[in-house]
Amino acid sequence: MSSDARVVDVAFSRYDGPRSGRGAAIWSLARWSSLRALGARRGWKVKVIPIALTLFAFAPAVVVLGLRALFGSSSFTEEIAKGLPYSDYSSTVAVVILAFSVVITPELVCPDRRDRTLSLYFSTAISRGDYVLGKELAALMPLLLVTLVPVLALYVGNVLFAVHPVGYVQDHAWDVPRIVVSGLIVAFYYGTVGLAISSLTARRPFAVGGYLAFLVVPAVIGSVLGNALDAPHLRLLAFAAAPIHAAEGLYPGYSDPQNIGPWLWGLTTCAIALLAVAVLAVRYLGEEE
Amino acid sequence: MSGRAVEFTGVSRWYGDTVSLADVTFTVEPGVTGLLGHNGAGKSTTLKLCAGFSTPSAGTVRVFGVDPRRTPEVYRRIGIVPDHGAPWPFLTARSVIELSARLHKVSDHRSAAAEALETVDLTGDADRPVREFSHGMTQRVKLAQALVHEPDLLLLDEPLNGLDPTQRAHAIALLTRLGAEGRTVVVSSHVLHEVERMADRVLVLVNGHLVAEGSTPAIRRLISDRPRRVEVTAAGNVRALARELLAGDDVEAVRLADGTLEIETSNPASLSRALPLAATRADTLLELVRPVGDDLESVYAYLHERARGRAR
């Protein structure tokens, strides 16, 4: 009997190996959602805006470092660096951060609601709380890309281009934690608020509109009323700017024309963030069975 | 307004670039007729044309001899149970059905509605608002709405959808009875063994074309390029039985597998007579004789594949 032929039985196999736990599931959801929101696996058109916005977020850092690279290390270029202090970075790219958040947060949660994928997730893969956690992470990570990474990049660049790098690091020792904390505050705020507003609707256009309205309308009202009634504290209604002002307060030399202290902004930021978390809790955790 | 209940002549229907029906010709007689086809084959379009909800792009549709689009009075003789669409949710079931009766100008709409509710077994829930109803109950409301004016032509699109086994059995019995009363009932459904129970005849659509019309056995007989198969189980020397059967002229092939014989024949009637004789000669007892592939599901599958040029 010759045996120079084989027939292979490609049977359907079972997988009985190790399975990862809750943490991995949350991380998996976060990674998957954020990549899709940024346009992964969805064609190049969807990727254009996030990529463009990211580039814009890096632009100030690129400009400053570019100039320093052109003109070499000198006290003149140190002055250029001082032109863009870390405290001002977020406000410089505030529009970009806002736009980025408005683009990705509805994408993270609205389709799941619209296609009823939520029920599929909850009945087979992930618990409600873990879902919210995963989506928070999914919002946070890309946002950090525009709130934290550019500023860190600027810092590193400044160190490298400094006349006395070691001295620079010593002088600006506190700036690194400040940069990190501000980046986190701003990212967490916009991410959570965006998720909360998007969780209220199944349709992305409504979420986008709602988010923009939330950010713009109170600010306008606050500004107009504040002037009319001569009540400068009404400017705290500028919810869009709250975390940025609060973050600025971390740095020395904070000044505000109408003397609204950074801790007031910090309070506003916390209040809105807590409200957003409450909305998320109600929308996702409150709907049992 | 008389004549055949439904008559399609050379009917085609297209929407833009989509062809839903292509040159379809058939008539529907009293009794229950099943309307079969894959998703997108043109079944809903056919029902819509019967009901007068749309006009053919080519050809003519006649319901009781008239064009349903042009002769509104014919609606009094038609009852429709559409696939989608729910009756007004805030009304009670009774109100919905009474409303339907009045729209169809039934003389005593209250008692007609009560009767219709009884027929579909909703008398107990008749005074609850429809929005509280489950899918199965809503289906029954739609059915009652369509029956209340005692139509001569009933058009039903997937009427058993969402009904549980008991409700299904009742609905099948009801439709069979309506057909026996002389009404014309056209039922579109995907669950073929249920269609087989209620319908005397079927219309089979594939890709907008009508590929078969008639009763299942009659259609089966016309499919001559497929041999008829019969499965036989016997106690005793099964191989001997196989030998005896092969001796006959009309047995084309015999397969023996796991103690069961699968016989291919060109003449099932002749085989049926040969079986007891062959069993006696082989000293076996026939335990099971089952024609294979003659049921509606097999016939439908065959027609569908044949339409693609792939007969199996």
Place this chain on the structure above:
Amino acid sequence: MRQSPVGAPATVPGDGSPLVEIEGVTKRYGGVVALDGVTAALTDHAVGLLGANGAGKSTLMRAILGLVKPDTGRIRVLGMDAAAQSWDVRRRLGYMPEHNALPMGMTARDLVVHMGDLRGLPRRIAVLRASEVLFQVGLEEERSRLIRTFSVGMRQRTNLAQAIVHSPSLVILDEPTNGLDPAGREEMLTLVRRLSTDLGIAVLMSSHVLEDVARTCDAVVVLRDGRLVATRRLDREGGEGRRDVRVRITGEASAFVREATALGLGVEEAGDWLLVSGPDAEAVLRGVRDAACTAAVGLSELRPAGPTLEDDLVGAIG
């Protein structure tokens, strides 16, 4: 179809432990009793769940999945307590919901990989298994298309694929043939049968079409008003222990009736069929054969007589 006494759990040879054990489960929603003291042990590889609308089927399925915590009693699934370890249970079971909850903007492949990923499979394994299950359910080139572009049949198959990608030991299917055309129904039922016979995945299927259940399941469980009212093993072979038969005659039926009666058999007309009864099975079969020969008629169909699944259960379902 052989019937076991109500309540006796069905057993599978060679397999000891039940897949699902339900003990005295009660669940109320406000004033409505959804489940009332249900006790059952599901050991067969394919079990059908039958019941009228509102009988408690979906509540029971959700309780097995750990999505609903019973008021009293408990459910053990694959050895785990469904209420206490609901997260683990849900990850080890597969669930194909009745209504599509598939994300329209993803491709079938991406969704199935994602689901495998979320349920704990390592990435590479998730990709491999997604490829395999998509092939098993019959989605080939279509898998890289967006689910939005899928027909009903393709969506149902994707639905099934996501339910089995992570190698569950048990999958719960809720009306899997909903909306499918005859070809789609046929394919889906074949697939479901294969799950338990070839692919080693136990099945709990809820359906309104008795024929579908008879074709794919080894046992059925019937709920009514929240109570378990019947369990049956479905005997696929049929025949043993059955005595009477029904036949269809080609030729002169009356001649057959005469001959059969002369042989001492009882013959009754039932529509197109003749019901033949006798003292014992062999007598009946022999009598039928001999009467057919003597009367020179043909036997175009011969089956054991007896209640069909429908006759048996429709009363129980209510």
